[in-house]
Amino acid sequence: AQTSERIAASVNTNPVVVRRIMGALRNAGMVSVQPGVGGGATLSRDPAGISLLDVYRAVEDGDELFSLPASEPSRSCNVGGHIRDVLRPIFCQAHRAMEGVLARVSIADVGEQVMERAQASGCCGADTAAVVGAVVRERAKA
Amino acid sequence: AQTSERIAASVNTNPVVVRRIMGALRNAGMVSVQPGVGGGATLSRDPAGISLLDVYRAVEDGDELFSLPASEPSRSCNVGGHIRDVLRPIFCQAHRAMEGVLARVSIADVGEQVMERAQASGCCGADTAAVVGAVVRERAKA
DNA sequence: CTATCTGTAACCAATGCAGTTGCGGAGCAT
DNA sequence: ATGCTCCGCAACTGCATTGGTTACAGATAG
Numbered sequence: 001a002q003t004s005e006r007i008a009a010s011v012n013t014n015p016v017v018v019r020r021i022m023g024a025l026r027n028a029g030m031v032s033v034q035p036g037v038g039g040g041a042t043l044s045r046d047p048a049g050i051s052l053l054d055v056y057r058a059v060e061d062g063d064e065l066f067s068l069p070a071s072e073p074s075r076s077c078n079v080g081g082h083i084r085d086v087l088r089p090i091f092c093q094a095h096r097a098m099e100g101v102l103a104r105v106s107i108a109d110v111g112e113q114v115m116e117r118a119q120a121s122g123c124c125g126a127d128t129a130a131v132v133g134a135v136v137r138e139r140a141k142a
Numbered sequence: 143a144q145t146s147e148r149i150a151a152s153v154n155t156n157p158v159v160v161r162r163i164m165g166a167l168r169n170a171g172m173v174s175v176q177p178g179v180g181g182g183a184t185l186s187r188d189p190a191g192i193s194l195l196d197v198y199r200a201v202e203d204g205d206e207l208f209s210l211p212a213s214e215p216s217r218s219c220n221v222g223g224h225i226r227d228v229l230r231p232i233f234c235q236a237h238r239a240m241e242g243v244l245a246r247v248s249i250a251d252v253g254e255q256v257m258e259r260a261q262a263s264g265c266c267g268a269d270t271a272a273v274v275g276a277v278v279r280e281r282a283k284a
Numbered sequence: 285c286t287a288t289c290t291g292t293a294a295c296c297a298a299t300g301c302a303g304t305t306g307c308g309g310a311g312c313a314t
Numbered sequence: 315a316t317g318c319t320c321c322g323c324a325a326c327t328g329c330a331t332t333g334g335t336t337a338c339a340g341a342t343a344g
Contacts, residue, residue, distance in 0.1 A: 003289065010222030014334050019290065035290045036342030052232065065240070078260035080152030086255045090194065094243040101236040113228045118220035145320065156303050161321065177321045178311030
């Protein structure tokens with residue numbers, strides 16, 4: 001069980017930010033959180049059964065990788081009127097391709113690789129998921 | 143040759159925004175732009191030889207799909223200290239998977255599909271590229 | 285009952301981006 | 315040459331997003 005404060009220190013951020021992420025992970029049923037003394041977050045499922053895609057999906061805002069302009073383009077132009085319908089399936093496919101890669105890596109895999117690099121074995125797998133969530137959350141641009 | 147004003151009207155945006163995108167496309171050697179009366183943008187290469195990936199790369203800011211926290215995480219925690227090195231190659235792979243899909247679709251393909259949907263055939267392929275650039279540029283979140 | 289931790293709301297500051305305006309310059313037409 | 319059209323670029327604005335921070339209520343163990 002790791003407290004939000006410890007995890008926050010690990011990635012140089014604020015405990016509240018970590019708690020926000022943990023909330024999403026908790027809603028997705030990946031971690032269970034305990035208030036009170038000695039509380040904190042723990043993985044509630046087998047880390048081998050949680051993929052990066054699961055974390056990604058739990059943490060993302062639910063919007064598309066590429067956003068088509070919401071505003072209805074002009075009907076006067078043939079291109080503007082149909083381009084979105086043409087592009088959307090292509091973008092969806094690209095998005096799924098990316099998710100496919102994420103789906104093939106589990107939290108256990110990540111934890112294992114981290115352990116290889118760190119000679120010490122002091123860290124349990126629980127915070128690995130948390131940190132992964134925090135890092136994934138750090139989305140960039142497009 | 144399409145003027146920035148016409149293209150802007152087609153996607154409900156501002157001419158200057160279109161010109162900014164055109165500048166990127168021009169730097170990448172995909173379109174040539176003519177000032178003056180009857181000027182505008184034209185594809186300078188075969189649309190079948192320009193992929194969505196080319197447009198995407200020309201237009202994007204050059205940053206990663208997933209951004210790892212720039213700040214050096216704590217060395218005190220084994221996870222925080224190594225998580226980035228573990229995650230980076232995975233994210234790169236995911237990014238490339240997405241780009242792979244984009245690479246398989248050409249401007250000519252999307253132009254063709256647009257024409258299928260629009261009964262009319264009045265639009266040339268030039269603005270197709272422009273609109274694609276504009277739309278791709280509309281990146282959302284992650 | 286107290287100390288510890290989470291959950292959540294509210295707020296602030298920084299950031300980024302589309303949109304806009306205002307030039308200067310380039311090319312075509314007359 | 316003159317004027318019209320159109321791009322290039324710089325500067326500014328306004329809006330939205332987001333991480334960080336503070337504050338406080340609720341839950342839990344000792």
